Amino acid sequence: MKNKTWTKIAVVALSCMMVFAMTACGGGSSDGGSEGGENVLHLGGVGPLTGPAALYGTAVKNGAQLAVDEINAANPDGLQLAWDMQDDEHDAEKSVNAYNKLVDDGMQVLVGTVTTAPCTAVAAEAFEDRMFALTPSASGPAVTEGNDNVFQLCFSDPNQGVASADYIKENYADKTVGVIYNNADNYSSGIYDKFKSEYEAGGKKLAAVEAFSDDANADFTAQLNSMKDAGVDLIFLPIYYTPASNIMTQASKMGYDVTYFGVDGMDGILDLEGFDTSLAEGVLLLTPFTPYSDDENVQNFVKAYEDAYGETPIQFAADAYDCVYAVYDAFQKTGLDASASYDEICEAMIGVFTGGDFKASGLTAEEMQWDASGEVNKTPKVCVIEDGKYVEQ
Amino acid sequence: MTFLNSLISGLSLGSVYAIIALGYTMVYGISKMLNFAHGDVIMVGGYVSFCLTMYVGMNGWVALLIAMVVCTLLGIIIERLAYRPLRGTGSLAVLITAIGVSYFLQNAALLIWGANPRVFTSLFNGAETIHAANGQLTITPESLFTIIANIVIMIVLTLFVSKTKAGKAMRAVSEDNGAAQLMGINVNQSISMTFAIGSGLAAVAGVLMCSAYPVLMPTTGAMPGIKAFTAAVFGGIGSIPGAMIGGLILGIIEIFSRAYISTELSDAIVFACLIIVLLVKPTGLLGKKVSEKV
Numbered sequence: 001m002k003n004k005t006w007t008k009i010a011v012v013a014l015s016c017m018m019v020f021a022m023t024a025c026g027g028g029s030s031d032g033g034s035e036g037g038e039n040v041l042h043l044g045g046v047g048p049l050t051g052p053a054a055l056y057g058t059a060v061k062n063g064a065q066l067a068v069d070e071i072n073a074a075n076p077d078g079l080q081l082a083w084d085m086q087d088d089e090h091d092a093e094k095s096v097n098a099y100n101k102l103v104d105d106g107m108q109v110l111v112g113t114v115t116t117a118p119c120t121a122v123a124a125e126a127f128e129d130r131m132f133a134l135t136p137s138a139s140g141p142a143v144t145e146g147n148d149n150v151f152q153l154c155f156s157d158p159n160q161g162v163a164s165a166d167y168i169k170e171n172y173a174d175k176t177v178g179v180i181y182n183n184a185d186n187y188s189s190g191i192y193d194k195f196k197s198e199y200e201a202g203g204k205k206l207a208a209v210e211a212f213s214d215d216a217n218a219d220f221t222a223q224l225n226s227m228k229d230a231g232v233d234l235i236f237l238p239i240y241y242t243p244a245s246n247i248m249t250q251a252s253k254m255g256y257d258v259t260y261f262g263v264d265g266m267d268g269i270l271d272l273e274g275f276d277t278s279l280a281e282g283v284l285l286l287t288p289f290t291p292y293s294d295d296e297n298v299q300n301f302v303k304a305y306e307d308a309y310g311e312t313p314i315q316f317a318a319d320a321y322d323c324v325y326a327v328y329d330a331f332q333k334t335g336l337d338a339s340a341s342y343d344e345i346c347e348a349m350i351g352v353f354t355g356g357d358f359k360a361s362g363l364t365a366e367e368m369q370w371d372a373s374g375e376v377n378k379t380p381k382v383c384v385i386e387d388g389k390y391v392e393q
Numbered sequence: 394m395t396f397l398n399s400l401i402s403g404l405s406l407g408s409v410y411a412i413i414a415l416g417y418t419m420v421y422g423i424s425k426m427l428n429f430a431h432g433d434v435i436m437v438g439g440y441v442s443f444c445l446t447m448y449v450g451m452n453g454w455v456a457l458l459i460a461m462v463v464c465t466l467l468g469i470i471i472e473r474l475a476y477r478p479l480r481g482t483g484s485l486a487v488l489i490t491a492i493g494v495s496y497f498l499q500n501a502a503l504l505i506w507g508a509n510p511r512v513f514t515s516l517f518n519g520a521e522t523i524h525a526a527n528g529q530l531t532i533t534p535e536s537l538f539t540i541i542a543n544i545v546i547m548i549v550l551t552l553f554v555s556k557t558k559a560g561k562a563m564r565a566v567s568e569d570n571g572a573a574q575l576m577g578i579n580v581n582q583s584i585s586m587t588f589a590i591g592s593g594l595a596a597v598a599g600v601l602m603c604s605a606y607p608v609l610m611p612t613t614g615a616m617p618g619i620k621a622f623t624a625a626v627f628g629g630i631g632s633i634p635g636a637m638i639g640g641l642i643l644g645i646i647e648i649f650s651r652a653y654i655s656t657e658l659s660d661a662i663v664f665a666c667l668i669i670v671l672l673v674k675p676t677g678l679l680g681k682k683v684s685e686k687v
Contacts, residue, residue: 249607255528
C-alpha cells in the first residue's frame with residue numbers, strides 16, 4: 001500500500017517537473033499571432049532553440065526579431081511583419097513537424113531553417129507546398145539542390161572549402177597542411193571533401209587527415225600526435241568551435257605550436273565562457289560578419305542586440321537580420337498584398353530573386369544576388385584573431 | 394614514442410571510464426537496475442564545480458568536494474523519488490524511469506545553464522606538463538592524477554566493500570535481497586548508500602574528465618556514460634575490479650585504434666571488441682556465472 005502511494009507521488013512529481021521543463025523551454029516564441037485582415041506578412045522560422053545547437057537557433061531568433069521590430073517601428077502604417085520561430089532541436093523530423101505547424105498557423109514565407117540536416121528535410125516539404133524559403137545559415141548544397149524556391153543567404157559549404165584551400169595555397173604555400181574534421185557531420189565532411197580536392201588539385205598533398213565523430217568531449221591526443229608526427233604546421237578545422245576549443249587546449253598542453261584555419265563554424269570561439277582566448281590568438285577563420293567591424297550599420301546592430309539580449313551577436317544573428325530585410329525588400333518588389341496566399345507569394349518571390357536586378361545589402365555583405373541555383377554570390381572573408389578580436393585580412 | 398604517448402592517454406581516458414563504470418556496476422550489483430541517469434550526474438558534477446570556480450572564485454579542489462556532496466545528495470534523491478517507489482514492479486518500468494531521469498537532468502541543466510558550451514578550467518592549471526625523451530613524451534598533470542585517482546579509489550572501494558560492516562551489508566543485499574532483509578540488514582539504506590557512493594564518484598569523474606577534455610555542455614555526460622556502461626559490461630557488470638579492468642581496456646583500445654588504425658573507426662572497433670568479448674564470455678571478463686534456480 002505504502003509502495004503504491006509513493007509510486008503515485010513520484011509519477012505526479014515527475015510529470016509536473018517534465019511539464020514545467022517543457023513549457024519553460026518552449027516559452028517566449030508565441031509573439032507571431034495573426035492580426036487578421038491587416039497588412040501583415042507572416043514570417044516563420046524553424047531552428048534549434050534547445051539542445052546542443054541552440055546557440056545558432058537562438059541567435060537567428062533574436063537577430064530576425066530585431067529586424068522585424070525595426071521594420072515595424074519604421075513604417076507603422078505600411079507593411080508590417082510578424083515573426084514566429086519554432087524549435088526543432090536540430091532534428092529533421094521535429095523540424096518538419098514545426099514547419100507544418102507554422103504552415104497551419106498561416107506562415108507565408110519561411111526564414112529558415114537554421115541547420116543543414118533538418119533544412120534538407122524541410123526544403124523538400126517547402127518545395128512540395130510551394131512555400132518560399134530563405135535560410136540564413138543552412139549552408140549544405142542539398143538544401144537548394146533541385147528546390148527552385150529555396151535560397152541561401154550564407155555562403156555554401158563547397159564554396160567555403162574551395163575558398164579556404166585557395167587562400168591557404170596562396171598565402172601559406174610553404175606550410176605543411178593537415179586536417180581534422182568531424183566525419184559524423186555532413187557540414188564538416190562536405191567542406192573537407194571540397195577542400196581536399198581543391199587543395200590537391202595543384203599537385204600539393206595534405207600531410208595528415210584525421211577525423212572524429214560527434215563528441216565534443218573527445219580525446220584528441222591521438223589526432224594531434226598524428227599531426228605532430230607528420231610535421232603539420234597548419235591545421236584546417238572545418239568544424240564547430242566547441243570541439244575546436246578542445247583541440248586547441250589539448251594541443252597547448254602537449255606543447256604543440258601550430259596555426260589553425262577554421263571556417264564559419266569557428267565563429268563563437270571567443271565567446272566561449274571559460275575558454276582561454278589567448279589560445280585562439282592567430283587563428284584564421286572565414287566569416288561574413290564580425291561584430292568588431294567599424295561599419296556604422298554593424299555597430300548599430302551590435303549595440304541594439306547587446307541591449308536587447310545581453311550578449312554579442314554571432315554571424316547567425318546577422319544572417320537572420322539580413323534575411324528578414326531581404327525578404328521584406330523582395331516582397332515590396334513583387335507588388336503583392338500581404339493577404340496573398342503563400343504559393344502566390346512564392347512564385348512572385350522566385351521571380352524577384354532570380355530576376356537579375358534584385359540586390360540585397362546588409363550586415364554580412366553588400367549587393368547580395370541570387371541565381372536559379374539558390375546560392376548567394378557572397379565571397380567569404382578571411383579574418384585573423386588578434387587581441388581577442390577579428391581582424392580582416 | 395607514439396606508443397608510450399598513446400598508452401598514457403589510453404590509461405587516463407580508461408581511468409575516467411573506470412570511475413564512471415563503478416557507479417553503473419555497483420548500482421547494478423545491488424539493485425539489478427541500469428541507472429542510465431548516471432552519465433548525467435557526471436555533467437551536474439562538472440557544472441557545479443564550474444560555477445563554484447568561475448562565479449564564486451573558489452579553489453578548484455574545494456569546488457570538487459562541494460560538487461561531490463551535491464552529486465551524492467542528487468544520487469540519493471533520484472533513488473528515493475524515482476527508483477525506490479518502482480522497486481519490485483519489474484525491470485522495464487525502472488529502465489524507462491532511468492531514461493526519463495536522464496532526460497530530465499539534461500533538460501534541467503539546459504534550463505539552468507543554457508545551451509552555450511562552457512570551457513572548464515582545469516584543476517591543474519599552472520601545473521607543469523612533464524616532457525621526457527627530448528620533449529617527445531608528454532605527460533599532462535591531468536592524466537597522471539586521473540590514473541592515480543583511479544587506483545586509489547579502486548583500493549579504497551575494495552577495502553570498504555570487503556572489510557566494513559556497511560560494505561558487507563551491501564554485498565549481502567546484492568547477493569540475496571530477501572535473505573539480507575531477514576538477517577536484519579536495512580536494504581533501503583544499503584541501496585541509498587550505493588547510489589550515494591556512485592554519484593559522489595561521478596562528480597570526481599566529471600571534474601577529472603572536464604579537466605582533461607574541457608568542454609562542458611548539458612549533453613557532456615551522455616557519451617562517456619554510454620562508454621562507461623560498455624566498460625562495466627565488458628568487465629562483467631556487478632564486479633568492482635571488472636569495472637576497473639573494463640574501463641582501462643576500453644580506454645586503451647579506443648586510443649590505440651585512433652593512433653594506429655583509424656580515427657574514423659575507433660568507436661566501431663571499441664564496440665566490436667565488446668561484441669566479441671560477450672560472444673566468448675557472455676558475463677563479461679570478470680562476471681560471475683549465475684545459475685538460475687527454479
